[in-house]
């Protein structure tokens with residue numbers, strides 16, 4: 001283990017609960033392999049304590065934090081400055097504490113999604129056709145913002161609660177619209193499950209995947225189980241699939257770079273580590 005001294009660079013993740021977060025597993029494995037004098041710690045404030053905790057970290061007390069459920073929207077609100085992608089997503093998963101006391105908010109979830117697509121479907125082009133996002137919560141907002149910024153020509157939002165889908169579409173831009181489930185997948189280039197359906201092994205979204213072209217790529221943000229019901233159905237139809245674990249790993253890379261001013265070291269099989277941590281074999 002690399003030596004951790006009083007001069008250690010400190011980063012972490014704020015969420016509640018944070019116990020099952022994979023981020024400490026990923027970042028600490030990279031820290032160790034790079035031989036950095038650094039630590040990445042989990043922090044779980046109460047709902048009322050989030051802002052006091054973040055304000056107390058101002059002025060470079062620590063390098064930065066990732067932020068997860070339920071604090072991503074509040075993280076954006078507490079920041080003094082934010083990236084375009086964080087503003088568009090309406091949420092931040094990364095806060096950086098500058099020496100002058102200000103906080104910069106960013107959102108790397110979209111990079112994670114695009115990175116996972118690039119790794120698991122080489123040559124995938126988000127500009128090639130419509131993207132369909134199932135869901136209209138925070139995860140769906142991040143996904144819609146990412147494909148919007150990546151130049152998808154049309155983005156269709158399908159959600160159980162139509163009002164939420166309409167609000168999301170309005171917030172992101174003119175190419176985004178709320179649509180009914182029926183017919184939504186026709187001509188789709190990309191389909192993303194951004195609902196919580198399938199989490200823990202239950203059935204995924206009730207979407208008629210057979211209506212999608214054979215060239216469609218299906219991504220599930222749910223990563224536990226790794227092979228969700230939705231991805232299994234997609235694969236049976238011959239569609240290409242991308243899993244949520246790759247997305248999680250890919251969002252961690254730019255966070256690590258922002259905390260420690262260097263890329264994660266090559267040669268660490270973080271996917272195997274993460275799979276072990278969620279109780280799956282590699």
Ligand code: ATR
Pocket residue numbers: 134135136137138139140159160161164194195196197
């Ligand atoms: P997150 O921030 O992780 O996206 P969220 O805001 O609670 O979490 O959103 C969960 C998403 O899953 C929503 O799109 C939700 O649909 P509603 O907006 O209609 O609530 C969707 N979802 C959850 N359970 C569902 C179910 N049983 N059937 C259909 N959609 C469901």
